[in-house]
Amino acid sequence: MPEKRVAPVINSLEEFEQKLPGYLNRDKKLAILLDYDGTLAPIADNPSATHMPVELEKTLHKLAKHPQIFLAVISGRGLRDVQAHVSIDGTTYAGNHGLEIEYPDGSRHDYELPAEIKKNYTDMVRELKEKVEKNGAWVEDKRVSLTYHYRDTPVALKDEQKKLATEICLRHGFRANQAHEAIEAKPPVNWNKGEAALYILKQKFGDTWPKNVRVVFAGDDTTDEDAMRALQGLGRSFRIASDARVQTFADFRLPQQALMTDLLKWIAHVYIS
Numbered sequence: 574m575p576e577k578r579v580a581p582v583i584n585s586l587e588e589f590e591q592k593l594p595g596y597l598n599r600d601k602k603l604a605i606l607l608d609y610d611g612t613l614a615p616i617a618d619n620p621s622a623t624h625m626p627v628e629l630e631k632t633l634h635k636l637a638k639h640p641q642i643f644l645a646v647i648s649g650r651g652l653r654d655v656q657a658h659v660s661i662d663g664t665t666y667a668g669n670h671g672l673e674i675e676y677p678d679g680s681r682h683d684y685e686l687p688a689e690i691k692k693n694y695t696d697m698v699r700e701l702k703e704k705v706e707k708n709g710a711w712v713e714d715k716r717v718s719l720t721y722h723y724r725d726t727p728v729a730l731k732d733e734q735k736k737l738a739t740e741i742c743l744r745h746g747f748r749a750n751q752a753h754e755a756i757e758a759k760p761p762v763n764w765n766k767g768e769a770a771l772y773i774l775k776q777k778f779g780d781t782w783p784k785n786v787r788v789v790f791a792g793d794d795t796t797d798e799d800a801m802r803a804l805q806g807l808g809r810s811f812r813i814a815s816d817a818r819v820q821t822f823a824d825f826r827l828p829q830q831a832l833m834t835d836l837l838k839w840i841a842h843v844y845i846s
């Protein structure tokens with residue numbers, strides 16, 4: 574069983590090649606699987622205010638067009654929301670932590686939640702809205718999972734509201750993961766960003782993908798750890814975290830989101846220039 578541990582850090586563009594010599598090879602297919610918030614776009618005060626840095630976006634567009642490269646964005650956001658924010662043709666998108674997947678041709682894979690969980694979800698949203706949607710905190714209802722945002726709640730009230738929100742989520746049988754100034758309530762099913770990543774790779778490249786495809790995954794959050802764990806030994810993953818003590822399943826830690834541009838430039842140097 575793989576364990577989380579403190580991962581080696583990468584601090585610059587040069588260090589990608591130094592620390593992963595020869596991992597990328599332009600003769601090999603490459604799958605790039607990326608989280609959105611905190612990874613492609615820096616964290617902003619409100620989910621509607623995020624955008625990708627210009628150079629990162631430009632590089633990502635170039636990579637997505639390359640015939641040897643496959644791009645998927647796997648986000649906790651609702652599917653349409655993340656599609657609208659990234660908006661790159663030919664990309665596969667997964668929303669709601671992988672529960673909904675859409676391929677470039679418009680075909681989909683939706684994880685069907687049991688009726689009881691759907692009912693619990695509706696009840697949970699109602700109770701959260703009644704009891705803890707106040708003092709600046711709000712519920713982002715994404716139909717099958719939700720995010721309880723408390724960034725704008727006064728410090729003196731945050732802990733109490735957070736605690737109550739977590740209790741409500743757990744009481745309705747949902748998982749409650751800590752995120753950036755938010756709690757992610759996810760359904761209690763055996764499907765997450767890791768399962769979604771493996772599913773997408775198998776659909777795209779077939780059962781033998783581990784032999785034929787190089788994989789790069791990057792994410793910044795606890796929900797991304799599911800993909801990092803699933804891809805251990807099958808690809809290379811990067812956890813964005815400023816805290817040097819963070820425990821992760823990723824192969825490397827990137828101390829700042831800005832290093833995502835370098836990660837993509839490293840790939841572009843190998844595949845494009």
Ligand SMILES: O=P(O)(O)OC[C@H]1O[C@H](O[C@H]2O[C@H](CO)[C@@H](O)[C@H](O)[C@H]2O)[C@H](O)[C@@H](O)[C@@H]1O
Nearest residue numbers: 609610616617618619620648649650720753755
């Ligand atoms: O899996 P991701 O693509 O990283 O999405 C995770 C959640 O991201 C969003 O919330 C977070 O980012 C916001 C914008 O930077 C920030 O204001 C908030 O504090 C963060 O928690 C999004 O709103 C959620 O739906 C996603 O699940």
